Amino acid sequence: MIARLVLTRLGWAVATVLLSVILVFSAVQSLPGDAATQILGQNATPEAVATLRAQLGLDRSPLARFGSWLGGALTGDFGTSLVSGQPVGPEVGRALLNTALLAGTTIVLGFTLALVLGLVAGLFRNRWPDSVISTVSLVGMSLPEFIVATLLVLLFSITIPIFPAVVVAGRDAGIGELLPSIALPALSLTIVAAAYIIRMMRTSVIDVLETDFVRTATLKGISPARLVGRHIIPSAILPTLNVLAMNIAWLIGGVVVVESIFNYPGMGTLMIQSVQSRDLPTILLIAVLSAVTYVVCNLLADIAAMLLNPRLRHPRRAR
Structure with missing residues (x-):
């Protein structure tokens, strides 16, 4: 069952990645100007722009350029940056590592806290812990990322100067240079993403508490700690896995708004810079990585759900 799921998802993954790349390519093509005009500026002569376009290969038809890029991508060559003239792989790879550091910090600290808070809210339904946690999560869901990030900067960088307002380290900076500046971006992402996880976990816990097997286990005298650890958490976390996968x-994939506000040298910042300069090979590689990340995370969530719930592995028997 799991092998069939993986094979089916791999087929859909290829189609999803290809469709994403086509849409991104078409969107960039519809933007005014191209890399040549962005590099030379508005005061450049038409002859200079035409010469640079020929050097960059922009004088070819869009279909020919996309076919050439796709053929190279299938062999692992994702092209050369139209701005720097360097292969896009290493540059995007460094940005991906920086975003992975930020995402990893958010996942380990923020998502764990969100699951615990959602569990507590569900166990203490309609009591003061549930009211406090639900109110905070509702506020987090209502505020967009840029508002949360701005408020954190005002509070912890200006009013109480604990953390730096922006990241001053460049894309080539090591982990040690980025860690001192990662607190506010990670906290911003945690507040926004954790709110949805808390609400989903709370709902799942309440649904599990109302099932017959939990009531039966309670009547048999199972201790509350064992009931929560052995029965409630494994069952409640199943519906939450897809929400976790989407947030990961x-x-x-690169959180554009938060990385831009804090000048964090990750995928989001690189994507904005690449769109501004019309650096198409870099944009396409970011699109591929983002699409692959979504597909892989959702596949892992489905596999984890099947491993935790035997009924999903044998649907016919469950009937």
Whole structure:
């Protein structure tokens, strides 16, 4: 069953990645100007622009350029940056590692806290812990990322100067240079993403508490700690896995707003810079990585759900 799921998802993954790349390529093509005009500026002569376009290969038809890029991508060559003239792989790889550091910090600390808070809210339904946690999560869901990030900067960088307002380290900086500046971006992402996880976990816990097997286990005298650890958490976390997967993919794919506000040298910042300069090979590689991340995270969530719930592995028997 799991092998069939993986094979089916791999087929859909290829189609999803290809469709994403086509849409991104078409969107960039519809933007005014190209890399040549962005590099030379508005005061450049038409002859200079035409010469640079020929050097960059922009004088070819869009279909020919996309076919050439796709053929190279299938062999592992994702092209050369139209701005720097360097292969896009190493540059995007460094940005991906920086975003992975930020995402990993958010996942380990923020998502764990969100699951615990959602569990507590569900166990203490309609009591003061549930009211406090639900109110905070509702506020987090209502505020967009840029508002959360701005408020954190005002609070912890200006009013109480504990953390730096922006990241001053460049894309080539090591982990030691980025860690001192990662607190506010990670906290911003945690507040936004954790709110949805808390609400989903709370709902799942409440649904599990109302099932017959939990009531039966309670009547048999199972201790509350064992009931929560052995029965409630494994069952409640199943519906939450897809929400976790989507948030992880959202983080790894590059959180554009938060990274831009804090000048964090990750995938989101690189994507904005690449769109501004019309650096198409870099944009396409970021699109491929983002699509692959979404597909892989959702596949892992489905596999984890099947491993935790035997009924999903044998649907016919469950009937």
